[in-house]
Amino acid sequence: MESRLPKPSGLKKPTPVRTILPTERIKAAALANLKNGVNNQRLPLVRDLTNLTATTGFGRGATGSPDLPKTSTFTNRARLRRSRSACDIRDIEKVTRPLKRTEPTLAPIPAKATKFTSGSTANIYTATTARNGLLSRTTKPSFESTTGSQSSTSSTSSSSSVGGVKRKVATGKPATNAAPTKSMVKRIPPYDYKARFNDLLEKHKVLKEKFDEAKEQLSTLDTLPEQYEECQNTLFSVQEALKNSKTEIDCLQRQNNSQNIKIDSLTKCLHDTQEELDRLKEKYELQCKEQESMITELTELRERCAYLTELSTEQSEELTTCREQLFRANMERKELHNVVMDLRGNIRVFCRVRPPLEDEADRLLCGWNYLDEATLEIHNLEMLASGAKNKGASHEFSFDHVFHPKSTQEDVFEMVSPLIQSAMDGYNVCIFAYGQTGSGKTYTMDGVPDNVGVIPRTVDLLFESVRNYKRLGWEYEIRATFLEIYNEVLYDLLSNEQKNMEIRMAKNKTDIYVSNITEETVSTANRLRQLMQIAKMNRATAATVGNDRSSRSHAVTRIELIGRHEQKNEISIGTINLVDLAGSESPKTSIRMNETKNINRSLSELTNVILALLQKQDHIPYRNSKLTHLLMPSLGGNSKTLMFINVSPFQDCFVESVKSLRFAASVNSCKLAKAKKNKFLNTSTNNSLTM
Numbered sequence: 001m002e003s004r005l006p007k008p009s010g011l012k013k014p015t016p017v018r019t020i021l022p023t024e025r026i027k028a029a030a031l032a033n034l035k036n037g038v039n040n041q042r043l044p045l046v047r048d049l050t051n052l053t054a055t056t057g058f059g060r061g062a063t064g065s066p067d068l069p070k071t072s073t074f075t076n077r078a079r080l081r082r083s084r085s086a087c088d089i090r091d092i093e094k095v096t097r098p099l100k101r102t103e104p105t106l107a108p109i110p111a112k113a114t115k116f117t118s119g120s121t122a123n124i125y126t127a128t129t130a131r132n133g134l135l136s137r138t139t140k141p142s143f144e145s146t147t148g149s150q151s152s153t154s155s156t157s158s159s160s161s162v163g164g165v166k167r168k169v170a171t172g173k174p175a176t177n178a179a180p181t182k183s184m185v186k187r188i189p190p191y192d193y194k195a196r197f198n199d200l201l202e203k204h205k206v207l208k209e210k211f212d213e214a215k216e217q218l219s220t221l222d223t224l225p226e227q228y229e230e231c232q233n234t235l236f237s238v239q240e241a242l243k244n245s246k247t248e249i250d251c252l253q254r255q256n257n258s259q260n261i262k263i264d265s266l267t268k269c270l271h272d273t274q275e276e277l278d279r280l281k282e283k284y285e286l287q288c289k290e291q292e293s294m295i296t297e298l299t300e301l302r303e304r305c306a307y308l309t310e311l312s313t314e315q316s317e318e319l320t321t322c323r324e325q326l327f328r329a330n331m332e333r334k335e336l337h338n339v340v341m342d343l344r345g346n347i348r349v350f351c352r353v354r355p356p357l358e359d360e361a362d363r364l365l366c367g368w369n370y371l372d373e374a375t376l377e378i379h380n381l382e383m384l385a386s387g388a389k390n391k392g393a394s395h396e397f398s399f400d401h402v403f404h405p406k407s408t409q410e411d412v413f414e415m416v417s418p419l420i421q422s423a424m425d426g427y428n429v430c431i432f433a434y435g436q437t438g439s440g441k442t443y444t445m446d447g448v449p450d451n452v453g454v455i456p457r458t459v460d461l462l463f464e465s466v467r468n469y470k471r472l473g474w475e476y477e478i479r480a481t482f483l484e485i486y487n488e489v490l491y492d493l494l495s496n497e498q499k500n501m502e503i504r505m506a507k508n509k510t511d512i513y514v515s516n517i518t519e520e521t522v523s524t525a526n527r528l529r530q531l532m533q534i535a536k537m538n539r540a541t542a543a544t545v546g547n548d549r550s551s552r553s554h555a556v557t558r559i560e561l562i563g564r565h566e567q568k569n570e571i572s573i574g575t576i577n578l579v580d581l582a583g584s585e586s587p588k589t590s591i592r593m594n595e596t597k598n599i600n601r602s603l604s605e606l607t608n609v610i611l612a613l614l615q616k617q618d619h620i621p622y623r624n625s626k627l628t629h630l631l632m633p634s635l636g637g638n639s640k641t642l643m644f645i646n647v648s649p650f651q652d653c654f655v656e657s658v659k660s661l662r663f664a665a666s667v668n669s670c671k672l673a674k675a676k677k678n679k680f681l682n683t684s685t686n687n688s689l690t691m
């Protein structure tokens with residue numbers, strides 16, 4: 001900016017090389033006047049005068065050569081002095097007049113220019129220009145003209161050699177306008193000092209006006225500091241805003257980065273999703289194909305289902321017919337089975353001879369002959385050995401079946417199972433074991449854990465039959481009671497409570513029941529076996545001569561089978577009495593006499609009842625003992641009875657064995673009345689109810 005300020009170089013150049021001429025003195029005087037009035041205009045004016053020689057062409061050397069000032073034609077100065085003095089004045093006028101006519105071009109003001117140079121002038125200039133355009137009319141053209149002056153100094157003389165003011169005019173207007181101006185200049189003779197003085201006064205006046213005008217303009221520059229401060233504030237605010245903007249840009253940049261990261265992750269996610277979508281599409285297409293095939297298959301299956309439904313309907317009708325036929329066949333089978341059982345006899349006797357145990361190997365055995373499956377011979381080997389021809393040494397007995405010592409539990413139950421079938425068909429069945437203590441009654445009825453007897457096998461067969469009957473439309477309900485008769489007192493083997501239990505006649509006058517006894521309905525074979533185990537544990541046992549764990553009571557297991565056929569409106573009620581009698585014992589060997597007496601008495605009463613039945617007596621003494629009273633329905637005719645006669649194989653048991661065998665043989669010959677079904681509700685076949 002400083003470079004734009006007017007330099008006083010125009011004065012320095014001629015000063016050291018030449019002497020001051022009279023014309024120059026005049027110039028100096030004029031300039032001094034100007035200096036007093038327009039101090040700031042002094043330097044450009046002097047400079048213009050200095051260059052006047054070169055531009056006017058009064059110097060011959062000057063016109064001939066542009067280097068005139070340098071070649072210094074000072075030798076001709078005296079000759080030229082007079083002519084030039086007049087020209088100088090005209091030149092001055094020429095210089096001043098345009099200044100008067102044209103817009104005043106202010107010279108730089110050093111004092112105020114300092115302000116321009118001390119600060120950011122460019123900014124101030126720009127700001128001021130932006131605000132009121134004041135400097136655009138005044139200050140800026142001044143700087144430009146000054147700059148142009150400096151540049152024109154080194155340029156050709158034809159373009160502009162007059163000075164700053166003239167060049168300003170030349171710059172502002174076309175060069176063609178300069179010629180008329182030059183012709184209009186009024187020449188003042190050099191000797192007319194008064195005119196010249198007046199002219200100078202005129203110039204002074206003009207310059208003073210210009211000075212005032214410049215001063216006025218300068219006053220407008222007083223607001224520049226305020227404007228500068230305002231600009232500074234604006235600058236600070238702009239810088240602050242710029243800083244905030246930068247911060248905001250950084251923030252936005254960071255947000256942009258994070259958004260870019262998000263975009264990357266979303267792009268990756270999108271890519272994965274796209275892949276997943278492709279996979280799902282493939283899967284979907286595959287499933288569509290599968291679905292199509294399944295639909296086809298489903299259609300086929302529906303057709304097949306319709307065909308099968310039709311077939312099923314036909315078969316259902318056939319099945320109904322078959323069931324009807326089966327039901328009738330089953331009824332016929334029952335009848336035939338009953339006929340067979342009748343033919344075999346309503347009371348059947350099986351004899352079983354037990355084998356000697358390992359610890360009984362030293363005991364002497366009787367002689368046993370098993371003539372056929374129903375006949376055996378027993379020989380008293382001691383008597384035979386003595387040679388006495390006593391009729392009592394050998395005995396032959398016939399029963400429904402004889403089981404020798406090698407017969408198995410399966411063999412025994414095979415012969416028993418038809419009776420269980422009769423119970424399912426609605427008959428009363430009574431199976432009991434009679435014999436000397438230690439002869440094998442409990443073994444036959446209960447068996448041992450690894451070789452179970454009649455009662456556990458009966459349970460298994462019952463539930464198997466229930467399942468089979470279910471297919472024929474029968475629903476069975478099974479109830480069980482466990483009773484013990486000890487010393488002619490009734491005990492509930494499923495309860496340890498002291499109860500008053502009595503044998504009572506049912507309303508139908510043919511059946512009997514025990515009051516206050518625990519009766520449990522069982523639905524599984526396991527549950528029934530559990531109850532049997534409980535009853536066995538509650539049963540009274542004691543050691544006898546013939547058995548370490550002798551059963552000292554009569555145990556009666558009663559199983560009631562209630563079958564219902566809803567379609568046929570039939571009910572079938574059968575009972576199974578499984579009796580493990582107490583072992584008979586000789587009073588001579590008895591340890592507990594009262595117990596033995598009761599046992600023997602009840603067994604004797606049983607014998608009497610059976611013999612009375614055999615002899616078809618009018619009075620059958622059922623009520624003489626609890627045992628016969630309890631077994632009355634089973635012995636009295638409406639029952640299928642099976643009696644096991646268990647005998648020991650030993651010689652020392654010969655008498656008791658023969659006694660039991662005789663009793664059993666007499667029972668076997670006893671003919672009971674035909675057993676009748678308890679309940680048979682079938683209006684098509686039998687309308688009567690029998691108990």
Ligand SMILES: Nc1ncnc2c1ncn2[C@@H]1O[C@H](COP(=O)(O)OP(=O)(O)OP(=O)(O)O)[C@@H](O)[C@H]1O
Nearest residue numbers: 354355437438439440441442443547550551582583
């Ligand atoms: N057929 C058999 N095979 C093998 N062992 C048998 C047979 N019969 C009985 N026994 C065994 O003989 C012993 C006596 O049998 P069990 O207890 O059944 O006689 P019991 O007639 O019930 O006697 P009690 O009247 O005193 O109760 C038992 O150890 C039993 O295991």
